Amino acid sequence: MTKRPRRVPATKHDQRDATVLGDVRLRYVDVPAHEPEAPPLVLLHGLASRIEEYESLIDPLRARRRVIVMDLPGNGYSDKPARSYTLTFLEDAVLGLLDHLGVREADLAGGSLGGGMVLRLAHRLPERFRRLAPWAPAGVWEPKWAFGLLGTFLLRTGTMLFWPTVWIQSRYWYDPAWKGRQRALDESFEHYREILDPSFVRMYYEVGREQVTHSLFPIAKEIAQPTLLLWGDRDEALGMGDGVKRLARLMPNASLHVFRGARHSLASEVPAELAREISRFFGAPSK
Numbered sequence: 414m415t416k417r418p419r420r421v422p423a424t425k426h427d428q429r430d431a432t433v434l435g436d437v438r439l440r441y442v443d444v445p446a447h448e449p450e451a452p453p454l455v456l457l458h459g460l461a462s463r464i465e466e467y468e469s470l471i472d473p474l475r476a477r478r479r480v481i482v483m484d485l486p487g488n489g490y491s492d493k494p495a496r497s498y499t500l501t502f503l504e505d506a507v508l509g510l511l512d513h514l515g516v517r518e519a520d521l522a523g524g525s526l527g528g529g530m531v532l533r534l535a536h537r538l539p540e541r542f543r544r545l546a547p548w549a550p551a552g553v554w555e556p557k558w559a560f561g562l563l564g565t566f567l568l569r570t571g572t573m574l575f576w577p578t579v580w581i582q583s584r585y586w587y588d589p590a591w592k593g594r595q596r597a598l599d600e601s602f603e604h605y606r607e608i609l610d611p612s613f614v615r616m617y618y619e620v621g622r623e624q625v626t627h628s629l630f631p632i633a634k635e636i637a638q639p640t641l642l643l644w645g646d647r648d649e650a651l652g653m654g655d656g657v658k659r660l661a662r663l664m665p666n667a668s669l670h671v672f673r674g675a676r677h678s679l680a681s682e683v684p685a686e687l688a689r690e691i692s693r694f695f696g697a698p699s700k
Contacts, residue, residue, distance in 0.1 A: 416440065416490050421604045424464050426471065428490075433509030438492040440464065441483035441510060444475050452518045452543065453479040454695065457507065457527030459678075460551075460624070461579070461617050463489030463604065469684035474692060481519075483510055485526075487616030489604075495612050498619040500627065504534055520695055522546035524643075524679055526624060532640075536632045545636075546691045548643035548679050552629035553656025560651075564622030572614045579605065579617070585650040588676040597681050625651070633663035640667040641694040643687065645675030653677070 417428060417440075426442040433439055442464055454474060458466045464482045471480050484491035486506045487498055496502075507530070511519065521531040521542050528550030535542045567574055583601065587594040605613075642664075644657040661669040670690050675682045 414492070415608055418463075418465070418490065418604070418607070420607055421600055422465060422468075424468050424471075428464075431510055431513045433506055433513060436492075437486050437494060437506060437509075439483050439486065439506060439510055440490045441481065442471075443514065444471055444480045444482075446475050446477055446479045448477050449479060450477040451695065452520060453481050453516055454520045454522060455507070455511070455516075456480065456482045457521065457523030457530050458482070458485065458488070459523075459525035459527055460620055461488060461605070461613075462526075466678075467680050470680055470688050470691075473685070473688035476692070478520075478695065481510075481514065481516070483507070487613060487620070490608065493608075493610060493612035493616065495615075498616040498623075500530065500533060500620065500623050503620070504530060504537065507534065508538075517541065518543060520544045520546070522548075522691055524548040524550075525677065526551050526620065529624065529627075529629060532629055532632070532636055535638050535640075536636050539636075539638065543638060544695055545638050545640040546643065546694055547640070548687070549645065549648055549653055549657070549677050550629065550642075550660070551624040552627055553660050554625075554628060554652050555630070556628055557625040557651065561622050561626040564618050564625065568615065568618040568622070572609070572611060575609075575614050575617070585648075586676065586678045587682060588645070588647050588674065590674070591676070591682050593681065597678070629660060630663060633660055634665065636667075637665055639694075640664055641690065642667055642669045643672065643679060643690065644669065645672045645677065645679055645682065647675060648677045650677065 528547030529552040531547040
């Protein structure tokens with residue numbers, strides 16, 4: 414099992430390991446703040462991603478916030494147990510790491526899968542998570558059962574169709590006009606080659622299926638924490654644009670910030686602008 418990046422760039426921050434949920438090892442970084450002013454900020458990555466997705470965010474965000482980032486189970490360089498992968502399992506792992514670190518209260522931010530988890534965790538434990546900044550969160554749609562059936566079919570094919578599937582999906586990650594697009598795609602695919610095993614592929618299909626068949630709309634009105642929703646206006650896959658706008662209307666204490674000319678992977682395409690908006694929001698007084 415590959416526990417650290419080898420052929421792809423690795424975070425400059427100290428990589429640590431923690432065992433959660435009894436026997437699942439998570440790779441994580443825990444970066445102290447220069448001038449701590451508030452509870453830690455936890456960043457949750459997207460599907461089939463890793464800590465390094467947020468490397469460009471950590472330094473600007475750590476000015477006044479302790480920043481914690483992990484590889485979720487089945488992802489990156491954390492353990493990939495041979496088991497069923499659900500959103501609840503991933504959430505339990507996040508809570509397990511925070512318990513391991515003694516973090517009782519935190520703010521949450523993250524994109525795509527991570528964005529959806531931000532909102533699900535906040536709904537699940539509102540007393541533990543006080544402010545939220547999800548971008549392009551998975552689940553801003555009505556359940557898409559046809560895609561769920563496709564996920565079930567792909568799951569049965571094992572690793573056979575992984576490469577064409579992830580190639581198709583990757584066409585929606587970055588705006589074609591972004592100059593770093595090819596480099597980012599090359600790095601992602603090299604990362605997959607380094608960690609590829611049946612449990613990673615199972616996680617990819619099972620969590621993907623969970624995302625498309627679960628909607629955030631039924632719980633949106635119950636998420637009362639101050640929330641900054643973020644979205645790139647060229648990100649329309651699966652109805653993302655209309656869905657984010659609807660979510661902002663449903664949530665009682667949410668605002669929406671739109672990045673012009675950006676697509677799905679805001680932490681890669683517009684990291685400075687994203688960090689600025691997150692910092693501004695988390696530094697604002699609670700209502």
